[in-house]
Amino acid sequence: DGGITQSPKYLFRKEGQNVTLSCEQNLNHDAMYWYRQDPGQGLRLIYYSQIVNDFQKGDIAEGYSVSREKKESFPLTVTSAQKNPTAFYLCASRQGSFQPQHFGDGTRLSIL
Amino acid sequence: AQKITQTQPGMFVQEKEAVTLDCTYDTSDPSYGLFWYKQPSSGEMIFLIYQGSYDQQNATEGRYSLNFQKARKSANLVISASQLGDSAMYFCAMRPNFGNEKLTFGTGTRLTIIP
Numbered sequence: 001d002g003g004i005t006q007s008p009k010y011l012f013r014k015e016g017q018n019v020t021l022s023c024e025q026n027l028n029h030d031a032m033y034w035y036r037q038d039p040g041q042g043l044r045l046i047y048y049s050q051i052v053n054d055f056q057k058g059d060i061a062e063g064y065s066v067s068r069e070k071k072e073s074f075p076l077t078v079t080s081a082q083k084n085p086t087a088f089y090l091c092a093s094r095q096g097s098f099q100p101q102h103f104g105d106g107t108r109l110s111i112l
Numbered sequence: 113a114q115k116i117t118q119t120q121p122g123m124f125v126q127e128k129e130a131v132t133l134d135c136t137y138d139t140s141d142p143s144y145g146l147f148w149y150k151q152p153s154s155g156e157m158i159f160l161i162y163q164g165s166y167d168q169q170n171a172t173e174g175r176y177s178l179n180f181q182k183a184r185k186s187a188n189l190v191i192s193a194s195q196l197g198d199s200a201m202y203f204c205a206m207r208p209n210f211g212n213e214k215l216t217f218g219t220g221t222r223l224t225i226i227p
Contacts, residue, residue: 031213033215040219040220041219041220042116042203042217042218042219042220043157043203043205043215043217044217045214045215048214050213058214088155090155090157092157097209097210097213098145098162098164098209100147100159100162101147101159101215102159103149103156103157103158103159104156105154105155105156106155106156108155
């Protein structure tokens with residue numbers, strides 16, 4: 001089945017620790033995105049990538065980093081500089097203009 | 113800059129009734145797309161329907177239709193014959209068709225269908 005796989009489903013971070021959230025897609029989509037969702041809120045864009053080896057900051061990139069070494073993979077690292085990382089993280093991908101973004105099932109990150 | 117406004121934080125609707133979820137937007141881009149997504153309690157975002165800014169007709173997808181009024185900058189979602197499984201958060205979003213192509217979301221409406 002084609003789709004977007006996010007792992008893990010739940011993740012716990014200790015203070016001062018970096019953690020990496022995985023996002024893999026087998027849809028052959030060029031563009032990939034990372035969003036953060038806080039309780040009762042809409043989604044806010046963290047980073048996005050329209051082609052391999054290129055990515056741009058979204059609206060709330062501080063404390064996060066990404067890489068796009070392969071078309072199918074777009075991992076997100078939540079660094080220790082992100083002081084309030086507890087949230088639901090959603091990865092998405094899209095192929096072509098006028099097309100909707102398709103989302104993974106999300107990763108819920110909590111602080112220990 | 114783009115902005116999406118959803119003024120209904122929550123709605124309760126009787127099963128089998130139709131429901132309209134409001135969405136207004138603001139943008140200076142001449143060409144853009146409008147989207148509605150459904151988010152059940154499990155968390156995944158499910159794409160429902162798309163409307164292009166130059167589309168002459170309102171979009172429809174099964175029980176979903178989009179009431180697009182460009183002059184009023186509104187893109188309301190209409191769900192006909194609501195079902196218990198329609199209970200979820202619903203998000204309106206928009207994206208310019210050129211340039212950075214960033215998707216901007218509203219804060220959502222929580223829809224609860226009452227048996």
